[in-house]
Amino acid sequence: METQRPRPMPLPTGRDPHSVRARVEAMERVLERSFTIPGINRPVGLDAIIGLVPVAGDLIAAAMGSYLIWEARNLGMSRWQLTRMAGNVAVDGAIGLVPIAGDLLDLAFRSNTRNLRIIRKHLDKHHPVIEQR
Secondary structure, three states, X not given: OOOOOOOOOOOOOOOOHHHHHHXXXXXXXXXXXXXXXXXXXXXXXXXXXXXXOOOHHHHHHHHXXXXXXXXXXXXXOOHHHHHHHHHHHHHHHHHXXXXXXXXXXXXXXXXXXXXXXXXXXXXXXXXXOOOOO
């Protein structure tokens, strides 16, 4: 008899800060930490894998990273924060365009993780989670 794996919880579709947090954290996990490279125990995600495809891969990865910026805009984050996030995606895309070395540097410069940090800081300040007892 097969053992059934627990089904993952579906992502919330609401516009409330809790739903947005869940979605951006899931997207960051997929883009930056989907699995671990054996031997060096380094987490890697779709951003680095898709980036191996010259030019088109980096454009697709940048478009996927832009989703975090779109969610941040919907949260009403400041123009400065959105500009910083766009800069992170642009730097990541530019790094990825450099053949071979760019793919290695893409593992070190995690724009989506940086952008998630900016969003979390905003959410923690403006929409703190109230713990229920």
